[in-house]
Amino acid sequence: MLRLIWHNLRAPLHSAKSATSIGSPSILPVVQNVQTRTFSVSSAARLKQIEQVTDGNVTKIEGKIMESERAPYVFKEEEPKGCTLCKIHPYLKYTDVLILSQFLREDGCLLPRQVTGVCWGQQRRLETLVNKAQRAGLLPQFRPALKSGKPRTNHRSNYKWKRYNVYFRN
Amino acid sequence: MATQRVLQWRAFARTWWLYDAANQCPFVSAYRVVPYLQGKHKPIFHPLSDVGDHVVVINTKDIAMQADYWRTFTFFHHTGYPGGFSKASAWRVHEIDPTRVMQLSVYSRIKGNLLRKGLMRRLHLFPDDKIPDEILENVSDQIRQVQPVAKRLDQYSEEEVTEFPKFFDWPEDFVKDGYKRHMTRKKPKRRYTV
Numbered sequence: 124m125l126r127l128i129w130h131n132l133r134a135p136l137h138s139a140k141s142a143t144s145i146g147s148p149s150i151l152p153v154v155q156n157v158q159t160r161t162f163s164v165s166s167a168a169r170l171k172q173i174e175q176v177t178d179g180n181v182t183k184i185e186g187k188i189m190e191s192e193r194a195p196y197v198f199k200e201e202e203p204k205g206c207t208l209c210k211i212h213p214y215l216k217y218t219d220v221l222i223l224s225q226f227l228r229e230d231g232c233l234l235p236r237q238v239t240g241v242c243w244g245q246q247r248r249l250e251t252l253v254n255k256a257q258r259a260g261l262l263p264q265f266r267p268a269l270k271s272g273k274p275r276t277n278h279r280s281n282y283k284w285k286r287y288n289v290y291f292r293n
Numbered sequence: 294m295a296t297q298r299v300l301q302w303r304a305f306a307r308t309w310w311l312y313d314a315a316n317q318c319p320f321v322s323a324y325r326v327v328p329y330l331q332g333k334h335k336p337i338f339h340p341l342s343d344v345g346d347h348v349v350v351i352n353t354k355d356i357a358m359q360a361d362y363w364r365t366f367t368f369f370h371h372t373g374y375p376g377g378f379s380k381a382s383a384w385r386v387h388e389i390d391p392t393r394v395m396q397l398s399v400y401s402r403i404k405g406n407l408l409r410k411g412l413m414r415r416l417h418l419f420p421d422d423k424i425p426d427e428i429l430e431n432v433s434d435q436i437r438q439v440q441p442v443a444k445r446l447d448q449y450s451e452e453e454v455t456e457f458p459k460f461f462d463w464p465e466d467f468v469k470d471g472y473k474r475h476m477t478r479k480k481p482k483r484r485y486t487v
C-alpha cells in the first residue's frame with residue numbers, strides 16, 4: 124500500500140524528467156522493450172555457415188547454405204530406431220580416432236547429443252574416450268587454440284610430465 | 294666329430310637381441326626382456342649354467358607409461374646412511390636420464406640374487422636408435438614388441454579420413470560454427486558464503 128502511494132507520488136516527477144531529457148543533448152532517451160525477432164524469407168533447413176562481410180559502413184551477415192561434405196559416406200539406416208553407434212559399433216576404443224573425430228568440433232569438444240544423435244550412455248563413453256585420445260596425443264588436429272594466438276608446433280604439451288608418451292589399457 | 298663340436302659352440306654361444314622400446318610400457322617390456330637375459334627361452338636352460346643372452350634396447354626415451362603414471366609413479370632410493378633417502382617421480386627420473394626408467398624396471402623384475410648384477414651387465418640401453426657399430430654387428434635377431442602402437446589422426450591420409458564411413462550427417466538447420474567456444478569469455482566470479 125505504501126509502495127503504491129510512493130509510485131503515485133513519483134509518477135509526475137518521472138514524466139517531467141523525461142520531458143526535459145529530450146530537449147537536452149547530453150542525456151539520450153533510453154529505448155525500452157526492444158523486441159528481438161528472427162526473420163526468414165526462404166525455408167531454413169540446411170547446413171549453413173555464417174559469413175560476415177564489412178563493406179565500408181555496411182556489415183552484411185549471411186547464413187550461407189552449404190552442401191554437407193559427409194553426405195555420400197553416411198551409413199544408410201534400415202531401421203531408424205536407436206542410435207547408430209549402438210547398432211554398428213558399440214565397443215569403441217580410444218585408438219579409434221577415425222570414428223571419434225566425427226563427433227568433435229574444431230577445438231576438440233564433443234558435439235551435443237541433439238546434433239550427433241547418440242544415446243546418453245554412448246555420449247558418456249565418448250566423453251571418456253575422447254579425453255583418453257587427447258591425453259595420448261592421438262587427435263592433434265582437434266585441439267583448442269593457444270591463448271597467445273600462436274599456432275601449435277608439437278602434437279603434445281611441453282609441460283613436465285605431459286610431454287612423454289602415454290597409453291591406456293582400454 | 295667336428296660337427297658335434299660346432300653344435301656345442303652354437304648352443305652355448307651368446308646371441309644378441311634387439312628390442313625397440315618406442316611406445317612400449319617399460320614394466321611390461323621387462324617381462325618380455327628378462328627371460329632372454331636369463332636364457333629361459335632356451336631348451337638347455339638350467340639355473341646353474343650361464344646361458345643368458347645380450348639384449349640391446351633402443352629408443353628408451355620414447356617409452357610410454359599408462360594413464361597418469363608419469364606423474365604418480367615414484368622411484369625410491371636409500372644410500373644406507375642416515376638421511377640418505379630420496380625419491381623422484383617417473384617423469385623426473387626420465388628427464389635426468391632417458392634410459393633409467395627402463396633400467397630400473399628390468400632390474401626390479403629380476404630376482405635379487407647374485408646373478409642379477411651379471412644379467413644387468415648384458416642389458417645395453419640406448420636413448421635413441423644410434424648404436425655403436427661394434428654392438429650393432431653382433432645383433433642377430435629382434436624381440437617382438439609387447440603392445441601395438443596407436444596411430445595418430447594426422448598419420449592417416451586425407452582420403453582415408455574423408456572416405457571413412459560416417460555415423461551421422463549434419464542435422465537440418467545446423468550452423469557449422471555455431472558451437473564454437475568463446476575463449477575470451479571471463480570466468481564467473483566465485484562466491485564465498487560465510
Ligand SMILES: [Zn+2]
Nearest residue numbers: 206209242245
Ligand atoms: Zn545408443
